[in-house]
Amino acid sequence: MTPASKVAGGRAKCFTREEVAKHSTSSSLYIIIDACIYDLTDFLHSHPGGSNILLSSSVAGKDSxxxxxSLHRAELLDDSRYSRLQVGVLDDEHSTIQRSADGENSSVPYAEPAWLSSGNTFRSPYYTDCHRQFQRAMRKFAHEFLKPDAIAREADGQRPNRRVLEKMAELNINCMRLGPGAHLRGRKLMDGLVNPEEFDYFHEMIIHQEISRCGPGTRGYTDALLTGLVIGLSPILNFGSAELKRKVVPEVLEGKKFICLAVTEAFAGSDVGGLRCRAMKSDDGKWWIVNGTKKWITNGTFADYFTVGCLTGPNSSRNFTVLLIPRTTGVKTRQIRTSYSTTAGTAYVTFDNVRVPVQNTIGREGEGLFVILSNFNHERWSMACATGATMRVAVEECLKYCTQHHVSGKPLISQPVIRGKLASMIANAEAYQTWLESLTYQMCHMSYKEQADKLAGPIALLKMFGTKCARQNARDATQMFGALAITDGGIGRIIENYRRTIPFDALLGGAEDVLADLGVRQVIRQMPPGTRL
Structure with missing residues (x-):
């Protein structure tokens, strides 16, 4: 809803178009925007484009x-700096600008997955009324709590506000981002909207996608929002000892302590077998002594715990062990500046003769590769959920811009080449979401062990396909927005952030080409012996 129905401080004053036209000079300058009248007299010399633009015969006293x-986002009209300039509305005319109500689903075609289409005209075998209620609640939560904090933290580069994290913990959103399982028993999920026994991977997908919808334009914040918890706590839940779970899991899920996954090094990323960080046992066998470094660790700058992959013998996958290392003597972190904001807490981590109790071993000694590789499935799937959501936002941005922006007197969308780019973007988003939902359904009907065995290849290929589609969509969106897509702020700010940060999706959780190779190697393993054309 636009401010056409009211003026700050009282009842709206009505004007005719003829009355507005009389205010067209530097001493009294009015303009019309969507049936609202704005007095720009005092704003004239503060206008970023200069006063001449506002004094031109096509703007001053006219419907602009x-x-x-064509130049600004509709949300600018709600900004208190400008909404106070409104002095009235047009007599017998009403706002024609349609915007989704705050926290509501978008009515723009393809801005939402098919199951959330306007009027529920599309059917899906995957989602129940419970999922729909859950999605509405999560959308509202993201709009009310996450989006304002995301904008503020992207500006100052600090980690998410503790109040937001505590609210997430209160609703058990942190727990639900780790998927279905025993860790949900006895908890009240989203104010009781779903029972722990009914919670499935589609509920979790909804959480990831709703959080990510506030990500385009605030991508650093999305990764800051306890991504470390999602990928760092899972190995403890699945392979940690009962003692380790009792000590660490509650304080992390309640937002009192922060955790991150520290596997990647400057020497090895997707090649987990090439890691050099070492852990050797003390003479009495009670401690691991850890030395080495980790790099590009999301949430590392503010983490209290580090889930770390280490070599515990000669270079070999059979001598790879995962340890939980607290922030203690010998652990140092320093911030790494990346292409997105520092709010993600991306860190370079150094371990210098760090003493870690052997009880902090996650899984069996020497079997850490299985712990990490099993964890990759859920990590990559959660990233795949986010990729699908941001593709939708990019489609919505482009559809809005191409219908409202005019070139040579015609809407940009009247150009066949633009419609062709939009068709490709929509097809990518639809095909990807369909594959994502199909694999999510399989996850709902497989044990964790079965997922590790059967879905590593398909999830790897899904993520590869998604990041390729997303980068193609980002290129097409950039061409549509032109220079606005490389401008920080303004009407193209979301596409600018999307274009700049989407390459992260092709690297995090395994580089695109590595995942492609993994997927095909899994296929080769399943080829029937002796198969011929």
Whole structure:
């Protein structure tokens, strides 16, 4: 809803278009935007484009709606700095700009997955009424709590506000981001919207996608929002000792302590077998002594715990062990500046003769490769959920821009080449979501062990396909927005952030080409012996 129905401080004053036209000089300058009247007299010399633009014969005293929406986002009208300039509304005219109500689903075609289409006209075998209620609640939560904090933290580069994290813990969102399982028993999920026994991977997918919808334009914040918990705590839940779980899991899930996954090094990323960080046992066998470094560790700068992959013998996958290392003597972190904001807490981590109790071993000694590789499935799937959501936001941004922006007197969408790019973007988003939902259904009907055995290849290929589609969509969106897509702020700010940060999706959790190779190697393993054309 636009401010056409009210003026700050009282009842709206009504004007005719003829009355507004009389205010067209530097001493009294009015314009019309979407049936609202704005007095720009005092703002004239503060306008970023200069006063001449506002004093031109096509703007001063005229309806400037088309010009305004070609250059600015509609949300600018709600900004208190500008909404206070409104002095009235047009007599017997109403706002024509349609915007989704705050925290509601978008009515723009393909801005939402098919199961959330306007009017529920599309059917799905995967989602129940419970899923729909859960999605509405998560959308509202993201709009009310996450989006404002995301914008603020992207600006100052600090980690998410503790109040937000505590609210997530209160609703058990942190727990649910780790998927179905025993860790949910006895908990009240999303104010009781779903029972722990009914919670499935589609509920979790909804959480990841709703959080990610506030990500385009605030991508650093999305990764800051306890991504470390999602990928760092899972190995403890699945392979940690009962003692380790009792000590660590509650304080992390309640937002009192922070955790991250520290596997990647400057020497090895997707090649887990090439890691050099070492852990050797003390003479009395009670401690691991850890030395080495980790790099590009999301959430590392503010982590209290590090789930670390270490070599515990000669270079070999059979001498790879995972340890939980607290922030203690010998552990140092320093921030790494990346292409997105520092709020993600990306860190370079150094371990210098760090003493770690052997009880902090996650899984069996020497079997850490299985622990990490099993964890990759859920990590990559959660990233795949996020990729699908941001593709939707990019489609929505482009559809809005191409219908409201005019070139040579015609909407940009009237150009066949633009419609062709939009068709490709929509097809990518739809095909990807369909594959994602199919694999999510398989996850719902497989044990954790079965997922590790059967889905490593398919999930790897899914993520590869998604990041390829997303980068193609980002290129097409950039061409549509032009220079606005490389401008930090303004009407193209979301596409600018999307274009700049989408390559991260092709690297995090395993590089695109490595995942492609993994997927095909899994296929080769399953080829029937002796198969011929």
């Amino acid at each position: 709606s088309q010009a305004f929406f």
